[in-house]
Amino acid sequence: MPHHEVPPLDSLPTTRPAGCPFDPPSELARIRAESPLTRMVYPDGHVGWLATGHAVSRAVLADSRFTSRYELMHYPLPGVTELPPAPVGDLTGIDAPEHTRYRKLLTGRFTVRRMRVLTERLEQITAEHLDAMESHGPSVDLVQAYAHPVPAMMICELLGVPYADRETFTRHARALTDPDNTPEEMYAAWGALEEYVRGLVSAKRANPTDDVLSELTATDLDDTEIAGLGSFLLGAGLDTTANMIALGAFALLSHPDQLAALRADPDGIDQAVEELLRYLTITHTGARAALEDVELDGHLIKAGETVTISAQAANRDPAKFADPDTLDLRRQATGHLGFGHGVHQCLGQQLARVEMRVAFPALFARFPSLRLAVPDEDVPLRHDASIYGVHRLPVTWDHQH
Template identity: 75%
Template structure:
């Protein structure tokens, strides 16, 4: 549920408890019946101390950051690295010795100056002004999806008929890839982000995407068109780097926005008061609604950074080589930063949320995602004012075994016209 009930409020301590001397296991289980709420234990940990020792299945402990200020500080501090090979993650199936290095073009898993070299040519393509110029095209794509839903008739799976096609068509257009290939991209992207897919399947998916994009880059060099990849052929990036960057943008741009659109719709359908606020919102109101949904849902639940040197943080010494796991989910629900944080309030000023990350790795495509959500949420409810879940809320299938939280489907229906 969106609004706190007294019994939910009682689950969390109102005052910090005693500090924990023993490493804590990473909380993963969300409370039953509350698909939008973090694991209850995260709030207990944050109330006691925003930075604690974290237990690992194998090897020495690391750290868990749950407080907004601490998480933000780590993300902004160059003494912490995002390089995959330096990170140890406390999740099932993760190697104790660290992850493989980032593939070519994966900006998330590399540090400056290499990160800066790859990101700089892209940054100018994703400015607020340029992304808002795409609003008309987003509106066209959204209208086409709504027409397809109406033609199909209720019930439909909102995920596959609305939430996924909008960002997929936009990212395909940005890269200059035919939309006919969107199913290929989506299938392999879902494999890459799954925490349950075998490593061999993930490697095969990555190889397939890079092979496709390698061929696309060569085609763009030979015959440039009006798209992002063609523009980037005029930079000093190699063919392999261009293909890698294209794969990174696909992975970052498809699943995240699709999950936000589907899960956000689910949350709004569960909360009539907030849905009414969305319907009556003006331009600024829609902007606030998008930021609040990003804060409240925090679909990118966790991040991680490795200390490159000894760092004192929140009165504790993090030694060089230790990993700090960052609970973005807990940070976005920190009452020290957001009053009444477990309530969805579309009128809230949620500035400062960490839904798009922070620091040098802050989401490159965040402005495009904002445009897509600003258009798609109000358009959906304007076209289908009687939209509602087609199944009981507890039967909506959730996708928890993935890097991005969301639903595996969202059955909806509406009154025929």
């Protein structure tokens, strides 16, 4: 071994610092300072890589010599040895040309015009949930009362899924990101979700309505493909934004100076949302596998080697963001990897942005005295989940007259 080579990391750091619910594992910063791209041993013995730097993470995500296919990757977390290929419609685990074909059909459905129409509906939905909180009286779990139902209703409206069925699809969607589930259980949940959506697709072929599933029945996709894409969008649209709204509210309540800044400058909400996305990075870890030898940042990544991308480390890289561990809502956080980067960049990012731009100001305007109902350290965090967030967020406020 040449003298300048350091031994590979023996595992992916996953333990967040005690008492710092918004910060990534501290070890990631130390690793990134030594080298933004580092050798790492995977639980199955594979020696691959860990990307912690912003520039190198973006480079991997933008490079078509890396694949997203699940079956070609090694997994950085114990318990998962290998996964079968992605089910039909799961855009995360496929490459071009299939990815391109599906993506093209969907991109046109998330238009600015449709987002404008949805914004008006979103303002109604948030107002209704805030009314319900107010009439319930102080002390609610913000996840159940607000952070989860608002994006759930929105994704239902967009896709044309009956919100009354939410118990069913929420159960299946949650099983997809539950860290305690085996890959078999996750695939079973996907199958159940897909079967549910397939029933809707048949109904929409017969009676189309103004929604994405109906529009897809007018394309060359078959029912299996539409049901798969519908399941993927339903799962993706529920969990991510719900956790972002809940964890974002927690972060703002824990940083009163930033919350005051947001209240003082409601027009700054767009950049505030980008900064929360950067600072919290709830989709914290991704992966790609090299299809051929790739030279990157002075290293040779060999064909077949997996690169784990720590988006949470990349979004706290001082080479890209000054004073990166500080939540600063006035920061221009453009270029963050909160929605990924490259061809797989989050398809629903415009919808997610609209949801946060409406949800945060509406919540804090309605309840000026909103605060946590428990000490910070008693908020239960989703430590092991692939999407970070809180399980519950008990909040309270003063009676209003």
